[in-house]
Amino acid sequence: MQLKRVVVTGLGALTPIGNTLETYWEGLKNGKSGAAPITYFDTEKFKTKFACELKDYDPQNYFDRKEARKLDRFAQYALVSSDEAIADAGLDLEKIDKFKVGVVWGAGIGGLQTFQDEVMNFAGGDGTPRFNPFFIPKMIADIAPGNISIKHGFMGPNYTTVSACASSANALIDALNYIRLGHCNVVVTGGSEAAVTIAGMGGFNSMHALSTRNDSPESASRPFDATRDGFVLGEGAGALILEEYEHAKARGAKIYAEVLGGGLSSDAYHMTAPHPDGIGVVKVMENCLENAGLKPEDVDAINTHGTSTPLGDVAELKAISQVFGEHAPKININSTKSMTGHLLGAAGAIEAIASIMAMQHNLVPPTINHSVVDENIDPKLNLTLNKAEAREVNVAMSNTFGFGGHNACVLFKKVS
Numbered sequence: 001m002q003l004k005r006v007v008v009t010g011l012g013a014l015t016p017i018g019n020t021l022e023t024y025w026e027g028l029k030n031g032k033s034g035a036a037p038i039t040y041f042d043t044e045k046f047k048t049k050f051a052c053e054l055k056d057y058d059p060q061n062y063f064d065r066k067e068a069r070k071l072d073r074f075a076q077y078a079l080v081s082s083d084e085a086i087a088d089a090g091l092d093l094e095k096i097d098k099f100k101v102g103v104v105w106g107a108g109i110g111g112l113q114t115f116q117d118e119v120m121n122f123a124g125g126d127g128t129p130r131f132n133p134f135f136i137p138k139m140i141a142d143i144a145p146g147n148i149s150i151k152h153g154f155m156g157p158n159y160t161t162v163s164a165c166a167s168s169a170n171a172l173i174d175a176l177n178y179i180r181l182g183h184c185n186v187v188v189t190g191g192s193e194a195a196v197t198i199a200g201m202g203g204f205n206s207m208h209a210l211s212t213r214n215d216s217p218e219s220a221s222r223p224f225d226a227t228r229d230g231f232v233l234g235e236g237a238g239a240l241i242l243e244e245y246e247h248a249k250a251r252g253a254k255i256y257a258e259v260l261g262g263g264l265s266s267d268a269y270h271m272t273a274p275h276p277d278g279i280g281v282v283k284v285m286e287n288c289l290e291n292a293g294l295k296p297e298d299v300d301a302i303n304t305h306g307t308s309t310p311l312g313d314v315a316e317l318k319a320i321s322q323v324f325g326e327h328a329p330k331i332n333i334n335s336t337k338s339m340t341g342h343l344l345g346a347a348g349a350i351e352a353i354a355s356i357m358a359m360q361h362n363l364v365p366p367t368i369n370h371s372v373v374d375e376n377i378d379p380k381l382n383l384t385l386n387k388a389e390a391r392e393v394n395v396a397m398s399n400t401f402g403f404g405g406h407n408a409c410v411l412f413k414k415v416s
Contacts, residue, residue, distance in 0.1 A: 001181075004244050004246075005246075005258060006258065006259045007242070007415060008256040008356060009241045009253040010090075011241070012081040012082060012088060012237075012238070012240075013350060014054065014057070015340050016035075017032045019056065021353070024350070028336060028339060029363055031388065033369070034234065035220055035221060036050060036051075036053065036218065040053065041198050047210070047212050048210045048211065048233075049214045049217075050232070051341065052233065052341030052343075053196055054235060059071075059076055062079070062083075063079075070134050072114045074107060075144045077192040078190075078191075079147055081236075081239040082148045082239040085188065089253060090251075091186065098152075098153050098154050098156070100186065101185065101187070102178055103156075104174045105144045105188075106168030106190065106346070107141040107168075108165060108167045110139060110160075111139035111140065114138040118135045142160040144192055157178055161174060164402030164406060165307075165342065165406075166348060167345035167402065168346055168349035168400075170406070172190070172262065175187035175242045176242060176410075185243065185244050188239065190346070190349035191345045204233060210231060211232055221308045222369035222370060223306035223338050224335070224370060224383050227371070227372050228309065230308065230309055231308050231342040234337075236340075236346055238349030238350035238351075257356045257412040258415050260292035260293070261411045263289070263290070264409075265281075266280055266405045268405055269405055270405070273311055276311070277315070278322070281319035281401065281407060284407035284409045286323060287409070288397065288410065294395065296325065298395050299324065299397050301355065303351045303396065305347075306337055307335075314377060316401075328380070328381060332364040332384050333384060334364055334366060336367075338366075359412065362390060362391060364389045366388050397409060397410070
């Protein structure tokens with residue numbers, strides 16, 4: 001059968017550097033850091049005392065008090081970003097076939113704050129099992145797409161993908177395939193995460209994954225820099241409206257980009273460390289190019305996974321050099337995590353949006369905070385260091401990898 005074309009017709013973002021799509025893009029192009037001291041809890045005894053929290057986020061700007069109390073932050077973020085994307089797409093909810101509208105959402109952890117609060121309350125009690133009746137429905141990862149579909153009456157496929165930091169990239173690829181195969185006309189996809197909590201920070205600190213640059217939080221996320229010492233935890237959400245091309249054209253929708261293909265692979269190597277030779281990363285990019293029907297020389301920009309960890313950054317760049325060969329130095333490579341921090345299950349969504357906006361504006365956002373060259377990184381690669389670069393971007397790739405060796409890669413193309 002002939003696969004249907006899939007395009008992006010709506011975007012929404014709620015990030016540490018901007019609470020809307022417009023302000024997110026402003027933050028990206030201007031090299032804004034979202035890292036700052038944590039305000040959610042007392043960090044005196046924590047190794048890491050900073051994160052990329054949302055700024056000026058007040059749930060009462062979006063929900064009434066009663067509704068907000070029923071929603072974990074990660075589910076709130078999902079609703080806020082998806083509402084923006086749906087409005088941006090100009091979907092007429094009275095006219096579309098809601099049985100052909102799906103919601104496929106990514107979350108690596110889900111309602112961690114809710115889980116933490118309920119367990120701590122129980123531990124501090126007398127052993128009587130007093131739990132909030134909303135405990136389970138607030139906590140479970142699949143409640144985010146459930147709430148989106150309930151709010152808007154979408155009755156197509158509805159579920160959550162969980163693959164750690166690759167979760168929302170997996171969601172995007174699933175959404176792409178549902179439309180390609182004709183099962184849906186529209187899919188609301190993306191991801192959300194809210195793991196800046198006592199348990200989240202403590203857990204990642206215990207495995208030595210986080211930067212401890214407490215004297216300079218704003219410069220702590222420094223992908224590709226020789227002095228990088230771990231990632232900076234972020235929170236927020238990104239939402240994309242994927243739509244069948246003819247469906248979008250028939251209703252006169254604006255089109256941001258075409259989703260040409262997605263690739264998947266597994267490192268099959270280690271719970272948290274990447275394969276040092278980047279074998280799985282090589283394969284995921286090759287799979288994505290093949291799925292999209294493109295050659296390596298077609299790619300103009302790559303938004304890397306680039307978390308600012310000593311092992312991961314080098315392995316990914318080695319893989320890029322292997323896959324793209326002589327063309328690799330001609331690609332603008334960047335890591336927007338240098339600004340947003342690492343949004344875990346939401347990373348793939350907000351970075352896909354960054355790739356799409358780079359095509360829209362022919363401007364590649366920078367990799368900020370770079371000062372010391374890493375001798376293990378090929379100096380010929382253009383890492384878009386410290387300042388955005390203007391260039392024609394017709395094809396953009398977004399890489400996302402998760403603990404457990406989950407690799408996902410998505411390719412977007414500008415639509416004339």
